[in-house]
Every structure is written in C-alpha cells, then in structure tokens.
Amino acid sequence: MGKYAVFIWSSYGVxxxxxxxxxxxxxxQLYRQRRLLRRLESGSIERP
Amino acid sequence: xxxxxxxxxxxxxxxxxxxxxLPWLAAASVIALVVALYVxxxxxxxxxxxxQTVRIMFLHVPAAWLALGGYVAIAIASVTxxxxxxPLADVAARAIAPTGACFTLIVLLTGSLWGKPMWGTWWVxxxxxxxxxxxxLLYLGYIALWNAIEEPSLAARAAGALALIGxxxxxxxxxxxxxxxxxxxxxxxxRLDGPTIHPALLVPLLLMFAALSLLMVTITLARMxxxxxxxxxxxxxxxxxxx
Amino acid sequence: MKAFAALLSREFGGSQxxxxxxxxxxxxxxxxxxxxxxxxxxxxxxRIAPGILWIAALLASLLGLESMFxxxxxxxxxxxMAMSALPLEVVVLAKCLAHWLACxxxxxxxxxxxxxxxxxxxxxxxxxxxxxxxxTPAFSLFGSIGAALTLDARRGGLLxxxxxxxxxxxxLIFGSLASGSEGNVPSLxxxxxxxxxxxxxxxxxxxxxxxxxxxx
Numbered sequence: 001m002g003k004y005a006v007f008i009w010s011s012y013g014v015x016x017x018x019x020x021x022x023x024x025x026x027x028x029q030l031y032r033q034r035r036l037l038r039r040l041e042s043g044s045i046e047r048p
Numbered sequence: 049x050x051x052x053x054x055x056x057x058x059x060x061x062x063x064x065x066x067x068x069x070l071p072w073l074a075a076a077s078v079i080a081l082v083v084a085l086y087v088x089x090x091x092x093x094x095x096x097x098x099x100q101t102v103r104i105m106f107l108h109v110p111a112a113w114l115a116l117g118g119y120v121a122i123a124i125a126s127v128t129x130x131x132x133x134x135p136l137a138d139v140a141a142r143a144i145a146p147t148g149a150c151f152t153l154i155v156l157l158t159g160s161l162w163g164k165p166m167w168g169t170w171w172v173x174x175x176x177x178x179x180x181x182x183x184x185l186l187y188l189g190y191i192a193l194w195n196a197i198e199e200p201s202l203a204a205r206a207a208g209a210l211a212l213i214g215x216x217x218x219x220x221x222x223x224x225x226x227x228x229x230x231x232x233x234x235x236x237x238x239r240l241d242g243p244t245i246h247p248a249l250l251v252p253l254l255l256m257f258a259a260l261s262l263l264m265v266t267i268t269l270a271r272m273x274x275x276x277x278x279x280x281x282x283x284x285x286x287x288x289x290x291x
Numbered sequence: 292m293k294a295f296a297a298l299l300s301r302e303f304g305g306s307q308x309x310x311x312x313x314x315x316x317x318x319x320x321x322x323x324x325x326x327x328x329x330x331x332x333x334x335x336x337x338r339i340a341p342g343i344l345w346i347a348a349l350l351a352s353l354l355g356l357e358s359m360f361x362x363x364x365x366x367x368x369x370x371x372m373a374m375s376a377l378p379l380e381v382v383v384l385a386k387c388l389a390h391w392l393a394c395x396x397x398x399x400x401x402x403x404x405x406x407x408x409x410x411x412x413x414x415x416x417x418x419x420x421x422x423x424x425x426x427t428p429a430f431s432l433f434g435s436i437g438a439a440l441t442l443d444a445r446r447g448g449l450l451x452x453x454x455x456x457x458x459x460x461x462x463l464i465f466g467s468l469a470s471g472s473e474g475n476v477p478s479l480x481x482x483x484x485x486x487x488x489x490x491x492x493x494x495x496x497x498x499x500x501x502x503x504x505x506x507x
Binding site (some may be wrong): 005 | 085091099100101104107111146147150154157158162164165199204205234263267270271272274277278280281284285290
C-alpha cells in the first residue's frame with residue numbers, strides 16, 4: 001500500500017466500524033423488541 | 049397493480065415475506081462485501097495520479113451515492129405514504145434514515161482520510177464538503193423528529209414534510225461542484241459524455257457500490273421489521289393501559 | 292386587514308415580546324463575551340464581527356420559535372384561527388411578522404452600536420444593519436416551518452433549532468458576505484432575494500403542515 005497505508009487501512013477500518021455498529025445496534029434492538037413483545041402478548045406485564 | 053400492492057404492503061404479509069428473505073439477503077451482502085473488499089484492496093491497480101489512495105475512492109464514492117440516494121428514497125417513500133396512505137411506506141422511510149446517516153458519516157470520514165494525503169488537509173470549507181455535512185445534519189434532524197413524536201402517524205407526516213424540504217438540498221450538493229470552482233475534483237462517473245474513469249478502476253467501484261447497496265437494503269428491511277414490532281408493542285401497551 | 296393588524300398586535304404583545312427581550316440580552320451577551328474570548332485585538336474583532344453578529348442574531352431568533360404556534364395549538368386557539376375568515380397562510384404570515392418585529396428588528400438596530408463596540412467603522416456597522424434588515428426575514432419565515440413541524444415533539448424548541456439550521460445557512464452565508472468591509476451588493480441582493488423567496492414559500496408550507504396536524 002506504500003506510504004499511504006495508514007490512511008487507506010484506517011478509512012476501511014472506520015467504515016467497517018460504523019457499519020458494524022449499525023448492524024449490531026439493529027440486531028440488538030430487534031431482539032429487545034421481540035422479547036418485550038412476547039412478554040406483553042403473554043400478559044406478564046400489566047402496566048407499561 | 050393496486051390490489052397486489054395492497055397485499056404486499058400489509059404488515060403481516062410483509063413480516064412473513066421479509067422474514068424469509070432477510071437471511072438470504074444478509075448472506076448475499078456478506079459474500080458481496082467480501083468479494084468487493086478483496087477486489088478493492090488487493091486486485092485493483094493503483095491510479096497513475098492518486099497512487100494507492102485511489103483505494104479510498106472505492107469506499108468514498110459509493111457511500112456518497114448511497115447517502116444521497118438514501119435521502120431521495122426517504123423523500124419518495126414519504127410522498128408515497130402521504131398521498132396513497134401506505135403506512136408501510138412511512139415505515140420504510142424511517143428505516144432508511146440510520147443507514148443513510150451512517151453512509152454520510154462514512155463519506156465525511158473517508159473524505160478526510162483521503163484529503164489529508166492528497167490535499168494536505170483533513171477538511172476544507174468548500175461547497176461540496178459543507179453540503180455533505182449539512183446532509184448529515186438533515187439526516188440527524190429527520191431521525192430526531194421521528195424519535196420526538198410519540199404517535200407514529202403524526203411523526204410520519206411531520207418527518208415526511210421535513211424530508212421533502214430537505215431534498216431541495218440534494219441537487220445543490222450534486223451540482224455545487226460545477227457552481228463553485230474548488231479543490232474538489234469534478235464528478236467523473238456520472239457524466240453525460242460517458243465515464244472518464246478507467247475500466248480497471250470502474251469495476252471495483254461498481255462492485256463496492258453493489259455490495260453496499262445490498263447491505264443497505266438488508267439493514268433497511270431489518271429496521272422495517274423493527275419498526276413494525278415497535279408499533280405492535282405500542283398498540284399492546286395502549287390497549288393494556290386502557291383496560 | 293383589520294383582522295391582520297389585530298392578530299399582529301396580539302402576537303407581538305403576547306409571547307413574542309418576551310422572547311425578543313431575551314434575544315436582545317443574548318445578543319448583547321455574545322457581543323460582550325466575544326472580546327473576552329478572542330482578546331481585545333481590534334483587527335481580529337473587526338474581522339470576525341459581522342459573522343459573529345449574524346450568528347448571534349440567528350441563534351437569538353430561534354428563542355422565539357417555540358412560542359410561535361405551540362401555546363395557540365395547545366389551548367385550541369390555533370384551530371379557531373384556522374376556522375376563521377382569515378386564511379391560515381395569513382395567520383402564519385402575521386406570526387412571522389410579529390416574530391421578526393420582536394426578535395430580529397431590534398437586533399438589526401442594535402448591530403450598529405454593537406458593530407462600533409467591536410471596532411467596525413460606522414460605515415461597516417451600517418452595512419451589517421442594512422444586510423440584517425433585508426436578510427433576516429428569511430430566518431422568521433423558515434423558522435415557522437420548524438415551529439410547525441415540532442408541534443407534537445417533546446423538547447420541541449431544541450429540535451426546531453436542529454431542523455431550521457440547514458435552512459438558515461444560505462441567508463447566513465449571503466448575509467455575512469454582504470456585511471463584509473466593502474459592502475457587497477450582489478450578496479445583499481441575494482440575501483434579500485432569499486427573504487422574498489421564503490416569503491413566497493414558507494407561509495404556504497407552514498400552513499400546510501399545520502392543516503395536516505389540525506385535521507389529524
């Protein structure tokens with residue numbers, strides 16, 4: 001990559017980090033929402 | 049057309065179809081990303097002017113296209129939701145926004161990392177860079193407006209209006225490079241007289257674009273499911289509060 | 292016309308005057324704090340003064356946005372106004388005018404003495420004031436869009452700021468260009484043009500947003 005290796009790798013690095021963060025956040029929110037929904041549907045929470 | 053659209057636009061149907069499609073789409077985007085990254089980092093030749101840093105372009109340019117395209121898609125989805133009363137379109141509009149914002153952030157970050165070796169500075173206040181920073185602000189405002197309004201139909205209306213106003217900014221971004229003569233190089237792929245970029249560089253660029261688009265579709269679909277689940281939770285809570 | 296005048300005086304005397312007073316305090320505070328932040332060097336102050344005055348005016352004007360529609364919406368007055376003989380567009384226009392008169396006109400006037408305090412020449416200070424006179428109506432008009440969008444929002448004031456900021460950038464750019472040392476006529480005209488454009492567009496957009504909300 002020559003003398004610019006730092007810039008190239010770090011730009012791929014930050015991009016991957018940003019997108020990975022988004023994917024992980026989305027999956028985590030999906031799981032949390034699904035669990036919440038299941039509890040609500042089974043009626044184990046009376047009041048929000 | 050309309051009955052068919054109605055059927056597919058129904059949330060329950062959407063949940064079933066998207067549930068089946070999502071794993072396949074996710075797998076496809078991972079494979080596409082691996083291939084595109086390999087080609088961009090190891091196969092593509094270096095540019096005779098920009099040298100190795102041209103590899104940053106393979107990320108920077110597709111991310112810029114998707115950042116702009118995402119905003120336009122939000123506006124289109126909002127209009128669809130508004131005029132034809134399709135709640136699923138509003139769901140889609142909200143679901144696109146975080147991915148679009150992330151791509152805008154990537155444009156800014158990779159642009160900085162490209163600008164430092166090429167221009168000798170991390171940031172210049174030229175029209176195009178400033179416009180992209182404003183695009184990030186527009187995305188954040190859009191997301192914040194959705195989060196701030198509790199009732200989904202009201203939030204969809206306000207956010208949709210905001211997206212339409214903001215979309216005026218998108219052409220300004222695209223044409224600002226021709227309006228102001230600055231450091232930024234002119235657009236070289238999207239031109240009427242054909243691309244000026246060398247094919248050996250165009251192939252990795254388009255590969256990366258395809259892979260990132262696939263990723264965007266996948267994340268959007270997942271976030272649409274998330275939004276539908278959220279609304280279901282809200283309904284159940286309201287019902288239990290009334291009971 | 293009579294109804295318009297009545298509405299204008301109601302808006303002006305009601306909520307906007309208080310916000311305008313706060314805005315003036317904010318504006319003066321920025322002017323006093325600026326030399327403390329940058330040091331009292333006359334050249335530096337004179338160079339950044341027009342831009343700082345413009346930014347302070349923009350931020351001060353955001354103070355009055357929250358009260359533009361919210362109270363009337365919550366008490367139901369907005370609905371009454373929408374049903375009255377006066378078109379909602381005109382109601383919005385009256386509210387924008389009241390906001391401008393209370394929150395921005397005093398700042399345009401104050402920018403002359405404040406400019407002098409920041410080592411601008413009399414001529415340059417006058418340039419800033421004229422540019423503000425012609426350019427700041429766009430802030431009120433675009434601001435009404437942000438205010439209309441955030442009616443239902445929690446912490447609406449701060450959110451309106453975020454939404455209005457991108458729209459306010461062109462008037463800010465041309466305004467501070469026009470306030471430069473030479474007095475830049477094309478920028479001045481562009482700033483005034485933006486105000487006129489906002490006048491043509493914003494009342495209709497804001498009232499469409501408000502109508503959609505009232506019908507919901």
